[in-house]
Each structure stands twice: as C-alpha cells, then as structure tokens.
Amino acid sequence: MLIPHPLLGPRDAREFTVMGDAGMIDRPDPAAPDAADRFYEYVYLRDNPAGVHRELWFHEYGDRSWLVVTRNTLTHEIVAVELASDVSAKREKSR
Amino acid sequence: MTRLDGGLIDRSKTLDFSFDGKPFRGHPGDTLASALLASDVRLVGRSFKYHRPRGVYSAGSEEPNALVELGAGARKQPNSRATTVELFAGLEAASQNRWPSLRFDAMAVNDLLAPFLTAGFYYKTFMWPAAFWEKLYEPAIRRAAGLGRLSMLPDPDRYEKGYLHCDLLVVGGGPSGLSAALAAARTGAKVILADEDFRLGGRLLAETACLRDVGTLDWISNLENEFESLPNLRVMRRTTVFGVFDHGIYGAVERVSDHMPAREGPVRQALWQISAKQAILAAGATERPIAFADNDRPGIMLGGAVRAYANRWAACPGKRIAVFTNNDDGHRTALDLIAKGVDIAAVVDVRPEAAALGDYRLVAGGVVSGTRGRMGLSAIEVVSGSRKERIECDVLAVSGGWNPNVHLASNHRGRPAWDEAVQAFLPPLDGPAGLTAAGAASGRFSTSDALLSGARTALGALDSLGIRAAMPDLPDAEGRRSVPAPFFHVPGKRRAWVDFQNDVTVKDIKLAHSENMRSVEHLKRYTTLGMATDQGRTANVTGLAIMAELGGQSIPETGTTIFRPPYTPVNLSVLGGGDTGEHFRPRRLTPTHRWAREQGAVFIEAGQWMRAQYFPQPGESHWRETVDREARAVRRSVGICDVTTLGKIDVQGSDAGEYLNRIYANMIQTLKPGRVRYGLMLREDGFAFDDGTCARLSDDHFIVTTTTANAGTVYRHMEFARQCLWPELDVQLISTTDAWAQITIAGPNSRELLTRLVDGFDLSNEAFPFMACSELSVCGGLRARLFRISFSGELAYELAVPARYGRALMARLMEAGQDLGVTPYGTEALGVLRIEKGHAAGAEFNGQTSPAMLGMDKLVSVKKDSIGALMSRRAGLADERRRLVGLQPVDPAASVIPGAHLFGAGREQTLATDEGWITSACYSPHVGSMIGLGFLENGDARLGEAVVAANPLEGQTVSLKVVPIHFVDPEGGRLRG
Incomplete structure (x- = not known):
C-alpha cells in the first residue's frame, strides 16, 4: 500500500505503524459524571467496519507524524489523509 | 537425436548436462525440456498420486508434469519446471516422486488402487481409529504423495530486493507487450517491460508466418536495438511479475543467475517491487487441453507446445504425430510440422464441418477415445460416427482453445468473465485500478489484433497520465480468429485427466458433484483441482466446463475460483531477499561495543541491540562465576556498565x-x-x-x-x-537514545571514581544528592550530563556524553579506577543487582500487571488526570490482591525458577488454588542463595510465610519463604550515602 502523506507525498505503508480506529483521538473528559462508562467505551469498544474506516497511522520510519487515514478496508482505497494534530485541533475548537 | 532444421538454438556451441545421472547434450537457447525432447527423452516424471509415467506437456510456465530437481547439495531446487529452465553447461537434473527409478516406480501400485484413491479419499478412508490419523495415516500419505524433496540445508545463494518506479509497466514481451512498450517508450515515459522468458517475442518465437512483410526475428531484433537506445525503457528478461498489490505495486522476481553454470551473477534472484502508475497485462494465453481416456501418457502434449518445440527449438517430440483439436490451431500444428518434414498420422477434429488446410489425413467430427503405450504413447483410438479405428503415433498434439492469462487482473478479487464469442474467460472489468489487458490476455488472439491492441492500450494508459503517444508503425500480421468449438472432454468410462499435476480426473469431478460439492470453491478443495505448483493453469477452465455440464449450468453460472498471487511459484528465499541470519533485522551496537568485544565480553540480543552480557576473566570457568564477581564488585567497590540502550x-x-x-x-x-x-x-x-x-x-x-x-x-x-x-x-x-552514550558508575567507590573525571564539579552529598541531575563537563571540557540515580541500590551515577565519546569514556573510567578495582559488568549482573534491590523490570512490567500489584498504587496521583489513572481505579483492578514480593528458598541450595506458580503450603495445586507466579529469579551472591521476585495473592500480608513454587513442566516443587522485595539495604542508606 501507498499512503499519501499530507506533507511528504506517497509513502510505502511499511514506513508506518497502524493503531486502528481514529476514535482514539477522542479521549473522554475524565471529569465528566459518566467518565467511567465513557472510558470503558473509549478503551474497549472499537468499530471495525468492512468498508470505509478512519484509522490512525504513525509514520514511525519517517517524520513521526500521526495521520488519520480514511481507508476502505475492502478495497484498500485511501479516500483521505489528514494530520492527526489538525483533526484533533479542529475538534478542540468545535467543542 | 531428433533435431529439425532451423530454430533459435546456437548449434555452434554444445552444452553438456545430465538427467538422472545420464549425460546429454543441448545448445544455447534450449530449455531443459527442449534438450530432453531433442534427445528423445519422453518419460520425465511421475504423477503426484498415482505415480503414472509422465512426459513434457507444455512449453512454458504452465507445465504440470515435467517437474525436476535441479542442482545438487544445498543448491538442489525441487519442482523446477523443465520447460522454463534455461539450459547451461553442467546442469544437473533429476526426476522426482519415484522410487527406486523413473522407469520402475514401486509406488505405481497406487495406480491399481485408484478406485480407493478418488477425490476426497482421505476424508473417507482413514477414519478409524481416530488416533491413527495423526500418527500413521497422514505421515504415510505425505510420504507417498508429494513432489520433489528439499535439500534441508541452508541456502548458500545470495538474494536481493529492489524498488522500481515507472509510468507504465508492460507485463509480457509477446506481440502485444512489444508494441505497447514501443509505443510508450518512444514518448520518453518511464517504461518497464518484463517477461518471464529469456528471450523477447512470446508466441512470435513459437509460430511461423505471424508477420507478412518482414521476418519475425528481424522485426524483434530491430525492436530490441531500438529498446537498447531508449534510456527511459528498462527491459527485464527472465522476470516474472507474480502479483498485483495495492495502489499500483507489482511484485516481480528476476532470475539473475539461475541460468549461469556457477551462478556467477551478483545474486541468484532479485525481488522487485515495481510501483507503476499504469500497467498493461500482455501475459498472453495458455492453451487448454481436451480431456479423454488415458490422456496423460508421455507423448501427449499441447498442440501449441509441439509447434513451439518444432519451430523455436528445432526439437521434434516424436516421429509420427497425430493432432486432436476443436479449432483451427490444430491444423496449424499439422501444417508447421509437415513443413518441417514430420510425418502427420492424422488430424482429428471434433467439428464435423472441419476441412483440411493442407495435405494430411483429416478425421472430421471425430474424437480420441483412448490411447495405448505404457511408458509413452504408441497409438490412439479414434471414434468418428460409428467408426472406430486405431492410429499408430508417438505424439498426440491436443488443442482445446486458449485461455487468456487473466491471473494478475483478478488478483484483487475481480472474477474473470466468460465470453461466449471467444469461448474463454476474459479479465474482469473490476480488476486492479490502472491495469488493462491487451493481446491474447484480453482475448485478442491473432497476431494482428495483439500488435494493435498492445499499442492502443499503451496510448490509452499514457493518455490517462497526460502523456500523448503516437501509434507506431506495426508490421502487417496474420489476422486469423479461430474460435474453438465448446468441447472440453470426450465422454467415456475410463479415467480422463483434467489436472495432471494433482491426478484429478473427470470421474473425480463427477464424484465431487454427486457428493454435493457444487460450488467451484468446494470442487477445488475436495478434488484438489487447480492446486499445487501449476495452480491448474492447464486444468481449471476444463474442470469448470465439465462441472458446468454436470450441473446443467452455463460456464458463467458456474463461475471461477479466485486467482491469488503468485502467478508462478516464488522461492521463499527471494521473498526473504537476503534478510536472513545477521541481516534478518538491523543490529544496533552500543558506543562501547567494540571496547566490550576487546574485553572478551559475551553479548546478548536485547531487542535490536547487542549488549554485553558478562565479561569473563581468565580462570573463570562458568558464567555464574563471572556474574557473581561482577555483582560483588559493585556492592564492594565500583562497577561500570553501558546503559545507552535505555x-x-x-x-x-x-x-x-x-x-x-x-x-x-x-x-x-x-x-x-x-x-x-x-x-x-x-x-x-x-x-x-x-x-x-x-x-x-x-x-x-x-x-x-x-x-x-x-x-x-x-x-x-x-x-x-x-x-x-x-x-x-x-x-x-x-x-536521543542514539545521541548519548550513558554509563552507570555504581558502588560505594563510585563518587571517588567520578571525582577523578569531572571538571571541578562538586559531587558531595550536599551539593549533588540522591536524585540530582546536572549538565557539566568531564575529562577536560567534554560536555556531559550526570544523573544520581541507582538501579543497583548502591551509591550510583549515570554519566551521559555524546555517543562518539562513549568508548573513550569507558576507557578513561577503567584507567582512572584501576586502583579501586573498577569492574565492567554486563546485563546479567545488572539483573542480579536489580532483583536484589527489588526493582521491577520487564518481567514484572509484562502488560498484565496493575500499579497495585507492583506496590505503586499510591504513586498514581489523584490530584490530576493522567493516561490510565481513571481506569486503574475501576473495580477489577482496584480489587486486585496480588502483590510483588521477594522469595527465598527454605533450603538455600534449592532453585528458584521464573515462571513457576505459587501455592499455599500443603494446598492442592490447581488453577483454582493458584496464588501467583515467580517473575524473576537469580543467584544472589549477596544473600548466598537463589532469590526471586513474584506476584502473590495478598503477598504484602504474608511476609515470613512459606509457599510452594510448582514447576510442573519439570516436575519440580520448591518451598519458598515470602520476604520483602529489598534483599539489599531495605532502608536505602547506601544509595543516599
């Protein structure tokens, strides 16, 4: 697979380490009243769809960026790639 | 010798080789198969299951029968297809799957047992008693079946991996591939042309009268000259593109020096990863046989292969040749052979309307219903209408039409589509993005169509990249469009082979069908049709057609199995690409590695790192002796250890x-x-x-x-x-792991030693207490960082200097500490010191331990959020009652074994009564016995109690006393001193 890195262009997937569901970005607020339940979901319940999936990939043998890669798990088509820090920063603003 | 005139062999040179120990001769340009056929060798192997005599069947990589062991010793390569092995002087080949000899094979008795060895026999026959399967039946079946044998020796050859990038990859160097490469390369685009053969041309080399105005060889050699002059074109001969991977990545194996006598090339084979923006599948087509009774005898071959041997290799596989066909190609075989002066016994054409195209006997509307000849064909039985006759011949050339080589196009699950008009499966429309088929691979079988479609497909592919290309001048070529009659097998009671390599017959397919194996995927697994080294290249479509007929379905309704990489077998060694032994993964060396080696250190792998494990001294006979000395030296005076790898x-x-x-x-x-x-x-x-x-x-x-x-x-x-x-x-x-060399200086004399190195830095306890850190300079101006931390429990420091000074620092410490008896120590002593001090390490941090188990629950701050803090307080983890304890044997001579499980003294030893396990253990020179750390149920409340460590793997039980985790200096006075 080739992953089109937003800063570096297409890179071989073997330069990356995958961590799965990009939902890991959305760490719950530990002060929330239902924090225990939300952390349980955050840590243990992951989507694993056959189809379009947002995933976290780490450019471990590259620039050490975490990326959010939107990938079709059936065809391996890569629909979108963003810097995870951008995705996370945007989410912070919208909160 | 049966050599004809002409051919693409260099008769001025002779190559000596051997087959089953007998000497033979061939010429440059020969394959092993063509040289054997030219030497009148017909029997070359035995079949997989029935050990039937078999001969060369094809002239390419689809070969199901002619598998041989090549080479000797560690270089022995089993299951090599004689049809693709390029001949060289000194080549050694041997037949396989026979004992004691090829002509007399004891296992041929299997052929008489055939009624018991039908499809799925191993699911039915060897059912009882159940325990016999693993111990008796399966090993016996595995010994009886199978093809070549591995040498079982390490591979002595070198392999390499490489990466290539191009605008257009052309897979196949036949007429369509050549015209595609020509059209594309003239634009200056980066083009790769890969072909599995050692000579470009594909079927052009095997046929006559393909091109009209120009000699075929002249055209190819002009093309090769032009290719040579184009720096943007890379021509890769002997290169098989074996699979399509994601995002335009193609896997290819180049056989760099397999064809050289001493493999004098830089490597034997190279694995290429080719990233191509566009690709053209110009892989041609594979001829399909027609199944009929006893159609597997040596001498029965594919018609296109017989033509290839006669035209390209000037090798005639027999003296009197018959043809069995359902299309015009069979007639072409007869004409080519007649032109070479070969005797044609008859052409048997299933089509009643067929007409002879030359001067030979034609049996129109006839079929071959049986064959004769134990070790090779001697006659065929032909039925036409009510007439049955016997025709003497030693070769039967069978033509059942051509199957486009769609494999790569369906590597991504796309299923090939049956095209009634050409009676063949064509590449799927939903194949890998960027890959388009041309020529015979796309069902365009005539030379003229192949040339045109190759160039046109190249134009289209480049256009999608924004590159404009022009149609090249292409030679006028033959335009025959022969569609085979839909005829796949001759009905009959006797066995008719569909898959030669796996001994699958029409009967087996019928049996599978009658046992309700109706899906093609089930058919494949139940009968093994299309498995093994040839993956059914000559068998699959025929098998499907027969299954369709049995089920009263059409071929498209029946469907096909999926084509997965590799297209042809790939050596595991080239997939490894040389990443074996020391090169399996990167090896990281510490800054003091060479120094440690000079001291005679023994090394151990720690992840990618090589670390000094211990430093044996003259006179020390056992590693324990060395490690005890090193650990004692730290406790008594001062030791130094490279901890850069942290x-x-x-x-x-x-x-x-x-x-x-x-x-x-x-x-x-x-x-x-x-x-x-x-x-x-x-x-x-x-x-x-x-x-x-x-x-x-x-x-x-x-x-x-x-x-x-x-x-x-x-x-x-x-x-x-x-x-x-x-x-x-x-x-x-x-x-910054690699940027700083970090050395531990530990022991009561560590301050004294360090004082001799620092540049006017106050090391007193007041100025630089336990858990202090500072930047400083040492050894007269070298920038450094100093940390007063201790893993051993002794007064200790870690000194970091830029990595390139690591070795010099080590040497300086040894020199400056000579009078103090400074002792280098390795990871073993490091481990002993930390277990004695009760520090948790990898064995305790195994991913299954909670902070409470480690005695660190108080450390988890409640005044702030941190990763894992909230979950560490959830039920389950908060209730966890196992605690890290020290363990000491009641009998000081007893062993403490890590991994042993802990039980209350006198209690039953079951999973339910398990109370924990030993994580780390060592011999402690300080305590004078083995000691251990472990997790024990309520361990913190059981100090002084005796527990039992059970090691059922070795049948050991040891009585242990539960003690505090600090075996050394529990008050911590030493490290603060």
Missing part, C-alpha cells in the same frame, strides 16, 4: 511539565530543575506500561528514560498523546 526522550517546551504530568501516573510538574524523579506510565486501560526516570534540566526541558524494550513504543505513545490528544500543548519530543 530509551532517552528529550521533552522541551513551555508546557513540557504539564504534558509529562498527563503522561506519567505520578506527579511530575512539581519536580524542580536539577532533580530526577521515578516515573510510572500506565496504559489507558490502567495497567502498568513502562517505568523510568524523568530528569528536569530546566523549567522547559526534561529528559525521560524508558526501558530498553519499550523505547520505541513509549516514544510512539508519547507522540500519540502530543499530536492526537493534546495538540494545544507547547511541547516537542525527540528520541
């Missing part, structure tokens, strides 16, 4: 303190510059992740250490937290 992460930024507060379970923000704190990291699920030290050099500058094993994962985790969780924090990370 992960070091530089953390800087105005929010560095806040960031680390969230990373570590314990409080970090309150740490004062110039001080170090122990740090515990949890995973978000609340389990212990890693530990280390956190040193604050200044307000916005920290240095974090990790364990050697987790250096990579901790760094990844910290980057995840920085980028994904808290991008708003002003903090930067960089791994």
